Amino acid sequence: MVYELIQDNRIHIHFQPIVSIRSAKVIGYEALMRAFDENNEPLSPIFVFEQAKSENLTFELDKYARIKALERFKSILDANNEVLLFLNFESHLLDSHISFADFAFYTLANDLGIPPSRIVIEIKEYQIKDSERLKQFCDFYKDHGFLIALDDFGAGNANFDRISTVRPHIVKVDRSIVFNVHNNFIHKEILKSIANMCFNIGALVLAEGVEEEEEILRSLKLDIDLFQGFWFARPSATICDKTLLDKKITYIGEKHTQNVKTSMQHKEFLIESAKAYTHTIIESIKTTHQTNLFDFLKKFDIIEAIYCINATTGIQEGNTFISADTNEFFQPARDGDNHALKEYFYITKESKRGNYLSQKYISRASGRMCRTFAQKFVLDNHEHILCLDLKVQTL
Secondary structure, eight states: OHHHHHHTTOEEEEEEEEEETTTTEEEEEEEEEEEEOTTSOEEOHHHHHHHHHHTTOHHHHHHHHHHHHHHHHHHHHHHOTTOEEEEEOOGGGGGSSOOGGGGOHHHHHHHHTOOGGGEEEEEOGGGOOOHHHHHHHHHHHHHTTOEEEEEEETSTTOOTHHHHHHOOSEEEEOHHHHTTTTTOHHHHHHHHHHHHHHHHHTOEEEEESOOSHHHHHHHHHTTOOEEESTTTOOOBSSOOOHHHHHHHHHHHHHHHHHHHHHHHHHHHHHHHHHHHHHHHHHHHHHHHOOOOOHHHHHHOTTEEEEEEEETTTOBEEEEEEEOSOOOSSSOOOOTTOBOTTSHHHHHHHHOSSSEEEOOOEEOTTTSSEEEEEEEEEEETTEEEEEEEEEEOOOO
């Protein structure tokens, strides 16, 4: 069947755009194989490659599809010499004895006059058993000027160690991680960790399969800038409508900018509110020398816990007053506990402002999400730090 598909020219190439929001443009296209039966009905690419495997024609089909993709991309590149071609190949073939040169990426590109620097070779690393051969393949084609992307990262048995082995230019995070990331705290933290790791090794991160506006906005908040998915455009035999795509990119960019402004305003409001809470509590302590602060938890519902730290030593003074139920695993800090290594202590201690609002984190006192606001103050000629754990209403 596969031989007939090739002979009858029933294998076509569709392109899906890959966009950068901050650059406000399409930076590349992924070439995707599409096959059709004798009645011009579409065949599943997965089915076609499985059939090729059963007919021992995987390499031939893979190479044929790449030739078609490169030929079609040439006219796109002629119109815009900065655009990239994201080119798939059957990664499991690396476990065979096919020589790297026989994959012919370099020869095919050179014959068509396409610079290797315009081609991103996508690798599904979890399909490859031999890590050393994977590294050698990537080094071989990087030495020839090609870019390397890890595809579908986070799917299947994706291995974080492979990132250090491959040292890719781009990591394409699988749809399974990006899906519903704006509502799923676990997915958000996984995506954040992948993004941070990639940035630290100099790799760009691309969110694949984005279908919802909020998925894109949440990814942008995590400093991910490259996107591919149905929200922008579906794969098509023709290049997508540039005017429509530009409008979508502009819209999402403006929405992200507004979200950043809103987030900054919210943080400023939270800081000012926390300053007011701490001022009230500190004045009460100075005036009445009140040590039982539980009443303030009732007065300010957003406060989950209150405790004081010696500003010189970081040692907690008195027990924690907390409004939340605790269990054996999550317990509030007690009188005499050491906070000297905690960020909100040493930054507040050294800060000229004398206060600090932490990032969101899981409270060890309650197991709930919170932020800590710390404020330095002087009582009886000694510096202290008042800490308020503030409830986080939304993730």
